[in-house]
Amino acid sequence: MSVALAVDVGTQSVKAAVLGHDGLAPIATAPLAVSAPARGAVEQDPRWFTDALAVAVPAALDLAGVAGRDVARISVSSQLDAVVLHDRDGRTFGPALIWMDRRAVREAQAFARAADPDRVFERTGLNVDASHAAPKVMWLRAHRPDDMRAASFVGSLASFLTAWLTGEVVHDLAQASSTLLMDVRTGSWDTGLAELAGLELERLPGIRPADTAAGTLRAPVAEVLGLTTRCEVLAGTGDDHASHLGGGGMAPGAVVDVVGTAEPVGARVEGAILDPDRLLETHRHAIRDQYLVQHPGFASGGAIRWLAGLLGVGQARVLELCEQSPPGARGVRFVPSLSGALVPRWNPEVDAVFAGLSFATGPADLARAVVEGVCFALRDVVDRMRELGVGHHVRVVGGGSRSRGWLAMKSAVLDAPLAVARVPDAAVVGAAMLAGMAGGEFGSVEEASDRLVGVVEHAVEPDPALVACYRDAHADYRRLFESAEAYGTPRRGERA
């Protein structure tokens, strides 16, 4: 009896679960460290991921009561936008610069000067932003020249993992489409853009559809994971794409809101639909010939964790504190641009702000203002999706979908009912869908959705009194954003 393994390599943890004939077994989790050595710098040692895999995979087998020899296939979803310098066998050179790393702001500006951002957006579907791979590669060349020279490949976390697992250096179209180096329509590396970033095409990973095999497990890795060298490894996909699939994103009109450290929000479309306002980006999806129009996510759970750290309490306590402040947080407002603004406009020079503070402001008001601010940011994203006509029904997944209070605020701010996923770990579900499709268990992505995606429709309905309150508060939040943007932009020099 052969089974598959679905794995999600995230920021805070690696999660793994067995996909058997009865569906998805319980999920095993291994935590990950995150290093923030300087303002804007956010790194992870690639070894932390492989060490965590060596914990989570055997634990998942245990939880399912399955032997390693019965695992025919692994499907891995992983963080987008991480740059990892590596070799064919998974040797690495320096830490991964992960999606949160903002050090390449100047390089992004240089890239934008050299290549017209409108043209780049039209070609890649992406904004020229420090989060994407191309500016990070430029930063690495300037600041880590030895590592850049030594590594055979300038890859992603996905290509590093595939190399470590199989010896093949590939990742999927979805991963490649978040690099600023791929033509989103052709699905091939763009020679001109690679040249701008100073990269030879042969140092970039191969691009494969997500559900095709990259190779089979290398012997030493099979041993570490408790699997066999017969086990096939898929090209895998990005965590946003896997979460979108696992959250039921294939349903017509669905918008999947993935509430984690960041809060990416996406809608599936058939062609390369581009947002003329460039608030939303367009990726290739993990499903062939499908695209994902998405916002890559504003500080969300990350903002709550940040506030928890300031207040010296746990994250759960921040969500409890919210309930002790009235709707509108007694006039306190928060703009969650904790690593620059990505909504309602992309502007790396905008910092986060708490406004409306008074002697009457207590921790509960700050907590509520943070969660409300995150909901207002979501509303701006969802409004744009609706305007573009790419999606309208919001389905909430991720750890943040477990808080009733947060869901109630979100529903009122959006003035819409929300569907909520039964299993919050949607990326694992999405990875499992790809594994089942590759193995022939599911004949189509629709069948995979039917079998694995569990969503409670109308799990939350908007409270009319809250809707009215938040309509005004959202307008006020937007005024505060304008104010923060006007204040922030001329400060470029000081912070650089």
Place this chain on the structure above:
Amino acid sequence: MSVALAVDVGTQSVKAAVLGHDGLAPIATAPLAVSAPARGAVEQDPRWFTDALAVAVPAALDLAGVAGRDVARISVSSQLDAVVLHDRDGRTFGPALIWMDRRAVREAQAFARAADPDRVFERTGLNVDASHAAPKVMWLRAHRPDDMRAASFVGSLASFLTAWLTGEVVHDLAQASSTLLMDVRTGSWDTGLAELAGLELERLPGIRPADTAAGTLRAPVAEVLGLTTRCEVLAGTGDDHASHLGGGGMAPGAVVDVVGTAEPVGARVEGAILDPDRLLETHRHAIRDQYLVQHPGFASGGAIRWLAGLLGVGQARVLELCEQSPPGARGVRFVPSLSGALVPRWNPEVDAVFAGLSFATGPADLARAVVEGVCFALRDVVDRMRELGVGHHVRVVGGGSRSRGWLAMKSAVLDAPLAVARVPDAAVVGAAMLAGMAGGEFGSVEEASDRLVGVVEHAVEPDPALVACYRDAHADYRRLFESAEAYGTPRRGERA
């Protein structure tokens, strides 16, 4: 051997000390509660003050080893801007609305509409602001009509204390000059302004010079305090005025910076000099024919206490945390308008703001930003004093003068050396000066200063590297204030 008692009735505590032939004995303190029952509402029960006097006065006698029968005279300094409804014997009607109470914002607006604010400023030296007595009286008439009708006097904390102590309902020119009801030049109640506030002149306290006797102790009070009915009670003065005297404010060019919950800053002048920009107000001083040009104080120690409450730490910890963040607080800025702005402009619609927040922001950065923000507010006040030519050498007194780190920041922000008082409780020193002058121990205020005021000149010198950093940061702070003001002002409706 007769001695005098100097008492300061503040917000956080009542302090008392014996003035004997050897100078001032150690200070006894009794804490006070403060009640903030709603946004903008800050009250104290008048009984809390008399109860605290009954603790602090006997304790001061103990500390000095003096018998109550030897106390010939009491000099009391007390909070400005508190409104107390009371009778001739000290019976009260409702709580004191203290200086921090901001509920009378609408009444201040109504007063300003009825009386041209320019004319009022020219007449009284004051801004039409909710902190002053006239709007508070209007608020009490609307919201506490029974108390307003029942009380014989619409007084100050000083007039209540004098009534309770002696049965005479008086306070001094300094107290009266912060009500919006007194002509600052003539030192008499202004009939027109009293009429605007709906007050009959006979319900206002009598006005006496600070160092004249109001009366002698009533028998029941003498017993409670452990004194005799022969003990004379001076008219007393405002705490800002007493602190200014006790901080050495009579020295030519001195600016006394009183660092408490708020941070009033004043300079003595000979005539009724008025600030054309109305940032500074002009009072009668506690010394005959002298005036005090002063800023009534922005949130200072109060802002630190507020942040300590948010972070769940003690106030001292906030000052320690400051040292763990570099100058400029990693780009975090704080505008300390926690009860509306009083500097660089008076605007009750401006709230406090934290800007420049990022994932790298920790509690130490918030702490440093708060203390820096308070220093920037001080700089705007001192700059105005210098422009007006009313003072330039800054002398720091009050609890906040004990922090070396805060003094170093302040000195760098002001780009000036600072003198620091040996005894931080300058209001007690000032009250003692008045007692000694009334009793003939000191022939003049200059002699009183020479005998009682201890100031270490050049206690702190500005660090040139910090000066340069803070010059830019102050300009940035001012930009943030403009931004907070533009954001705050149209929100009037929402918060009312």
